[in-house]
Amino acid sequence: MVERSAKESTARETRPYDIVLFGATGFVGTLTAEYLAAHVPEGCRWALAGRSETKLKRLRDRLARAAPGGAEPALVVADSTDPDSLRALAASTRVVATTVGPYVWYGEALVAACAEAGTDYLDLTGEPEFVDDMYVRHDARARETGARLVHACGFDSVPSDLGAYFTVQQLPEGVPLRVDGFLRTSATFSGGTLASALTAMGRGPQLLRAARERRLHEPRLVGRRARAPLGAPHFSRETGAWALPLPVLDPVVVARSATANARYGPDFRYRHFAAVRRLPMALGAVAGAGLAFGAAQLPPVRNWVIGRYEPGNGPDEERRARSWFSLRFVGEGGGRRVFTEVSGGDPGYGETAKILAEGALSLAFDELPGLAGQLTTVTAMGDALLPRLRAAGLRFRVADAR
Numbered sequence: 001m002v003e004r005s006a007k008e009s010t011a012r013e014t015r016p017y018d019i020v021l022f023g024a025t026g027f028v029g030t031l032t033a034e035y036l037a038a039h040v041p042e043g044c045r046w047a048l049a050g051r052s053e054t055k056l057k058r059l060r061d062r063l064a065r066a067a068p069g070g071a072e073p074a075l076v077v078a079d080s081t082d083p084d085s086l087r088a089l090a091a092s093t094r095v096v097a098t099t100v101g102p103y104v105w106y107g108e109a110l111v112a113a114c115a116e117a118g119t120d121y122l123d124l125t126g127e128p129e130f131v132d133d134m135y136v137r138h139d140a141r142a143r144e145t146g147a148r149l150v151h152a153c154g155f156d157s158v159p160s161d162l163g164a165y166f167t168v169q170q171l172p173e174g175v176p177l178r179v180d181g182f183l184r185t186s187a188t189f190s191g192g193t194l195a196s197a198l199t200a201m202g203r204g205p206q207l208l209r210a211a212r213e214r215r216l217h218e219p220r221l222v223g224r225r226a227r228a229p230l231g232a233p234h235f236s237r238e239t240g241a242w243a244l245p246l247p248v249l250d251p252v253v254v255a256r257s258a259t260a261n262a263r264y265g266p267d268f269r270y271r272h273f274a275a276v277r278r279l280p281m282a283l284g285a286v287a288g289a290g291l292a293f294g295a296a297q298l299p300p301v302r303n304w305v306i307g308r309y310e311p312g313n314g315p316d317e318e319r320r321a322r323s324w325f326s327l328r329f330v331g332e333g334g335g336r337r338v339f340t341e342v343s344g345g346d347p348g349y350g351e352t353a354k355i356l357a358e359g360a361l362s363l364a365f366d367e368l369p370g371l372a373g374q375l376t377t378v379t380a381m382g383d384a385l386l387p388r389l390r391a392a393g394l395r396f397r398v399a400d401a402r
Contacts, residue, residue: 015091015094016074016093017046017047017092018045018046018093018095019040019044019045019093019095019096019097019360019364020048020049020093020096021033021036021048021097021098021099022089022099022100022110023049024050024056025048025052025055025058025059026050026099026100028124028349028353029050029099029100030059031352031353032097032099032357033048033063033073035353035354036361037063037066037070038067038070039392040071041361042071045074047076047092048073048075049077050077051079052077053075056075057075060072080100080107080109080110081109083109086110087113087116087117089110090113090119091113094119094120094363094364095121096110096114096122097122097123097153097356097359097360098124099123099356101123101124101125101127103123103130104129104130104133104203108133108137112137114147114149115141115142115147116145117145118146119147120148120150120363122150122153122360123151123152124153124356125152125156126152126248126249128210128211128252129206129210130151130210131152131374132210132213134149134151134374135218136210136214139217139374140373142372145372146372148363148373148375150363150381152250153356155347155348156248156250157248157250158377158389159325159327159344159347159394160250160251160272161250161254162342162382162396163181163329163340163342163396164257164258165386166329166340166342167179168263168265168331169263170398171334172333172336173263173265174265174266175265176265176266176267176268177264177268177269177333178268179268179330179331180231180271180272180329181251181254181271181272181273181327181328181329182236182238182239182275182327182329182330183273183326184275184327185323185325185326186322186323186324224259224265224268225266225267225268226255226256226259226264226268227269227270228251228255228269228272229271231273232245233245236273236275236330239328240277241275241276241277242275243275244274245271245272245273246272246273246274248272250272254270255268255270256376256379257376257377257378257379257382258270260375261378261379315346315349320345320349323345323346323347323348324343325344325345325347326342326343327341328340328341329341329342338398339398340397341395342395343394344394344395351394354389354392355389358385358388359377359385362384362388363381366381366384366385366388
C-alpha cells in the first residue's frame with residue numbers, strides 16, 4: 001500500500017464519469033443498477049456498461065420508469081473479451097464496479113485496465129485464486145498509478161471484514177485478540193454464483209500455486225501477527241449451534257485487514273464458521289459439501305451442473321424477500337469478552353448489490369485514507385463504509401458483553 005498523490009486524484013476528477021457499473025444487465029448487476037438509480041447523489045455522473053447496447057437501453061428504460069426524475073445513466077458498450085474496450089472504460093471513470101464472473105475466467109483484463117489507468121475498482125469475487133493472482137500481477141502498478149483495487153466487495157466478504165473490525169473496536173487496544181465468526185443464513189443462489197463456486201472448487205492446484213506466488217511477493221509482517229486458521233468442527237456454547245469451519249475467502253480477507261491495521265493488536269486470530277443448530281443438519285451439510293467438492297473435480301460433471309443453472313438468472317423477488325443472514329462474532333482480549341452481530345436480508349443478491357453500490361459511492365465521494373494498491377474493504381474505506389451500510393439497513397450491533 002502506498003499513498004495516492006494529489007496530482008493523480010486531480011486527474012481523475014476530469015473524467016466523464018464518477019462510477020461505471022460493468023455487467024449491469026446480469027442478475028446481480030441489475031439489482032445493483034436499481035440500487036444506484038435510487039441512491040446516487042445529485043450531480044453524480046454514472047454509467048451502465050455491458051456487451052449488449054440493446055440490453056443496456058432496456059435496463060435504462062426500466063430504471064427510468066421505476067425512479068422517474070432520477071439521474072439518467074449513460075451507456076458504455078464493453079466486453080470482457082475485448083481489452084481495448086475495457087481500457088477505454090477504465091480511462092473514462094473514477095470508479096468501476098463489476099459483477100462479471102467467474103472472475104478467474106473473465107476478470108483480469110478489467111483489473112489490468114484499472115491498475116494502468118489509476119481507476120478505483122470493486123468486484124464481487126469470492127475466488128481466492130483470482131485475488132492472489134491479481135495481487136501478484138497488478139498490485140505494484142496500481143500503487144504507482146494510485147488505483148485502489150478492492151475485491152470481494154459483496155456478501156463475500158464485507159460482513160465478515162467489517163464485522164470483525166467492528167468487534168475489534170469493542171475490545172482493548174495493544175493486546176492479543178481472538179475473534180470467531182458464526183454464520184447462519186437462509187438463502188438461495190443464482191447460476192453465476194454456482195458457476196463461480198464450482199469453478200473455484202475445481203481449481204485446487206491453481207489455487208495453491210497462486211497462494212504460494214503471493215507469499216513470495218507479499219511483505220512480511222514484522223513485530224505483529226495476524227492469522228486465519230481453519231479451526232475444527234465443534235459445538236459452540238456461545239451460539240448454541242454446531243460450528244463447521246468454512247474454507248472460504250472471508251477469513252483470509254479479515255487477516256489481511258488485521259495485517260494492515262495495528263488496532264487489531266500484536267497477535268490477532270480470526271476463525272470463520274457456519275453455525276448449524278441441529279447435529280443431523282450439520283452432518284448433512286458436511287456430506288453435501290463433500291459431494292459438491294467431488295463433483296467440481298470432474299469437468300464433465302461440473303459443466304453439467306453449471307449448465308443446469310443459466311447464468312444471469314436467480315431467485316425471484318418473493319424468495320429474496322424471505323432470505324436473511326446473521327453473522328455473530330465472539331471476541332476476546334485483555335480480559336474482556338464481547339458478542340457482536342452483523343445481520344440483514346437476502347445475502348447473496350439484495351444485500352450484495354447494496355454493499356457493492358455503497359462501496360462504489362464511498363470510493364467516489366467519501367473522504368478516505370490516501371492509499372493505493374490491492375486493499376481490503378476495511379483498509380480502503382472501512383470507517384466510511386460501515387455507517388453507509390448501517391444507514392442502508394444492515395445491522396451492526398453489540399449483542400452482549402461480559
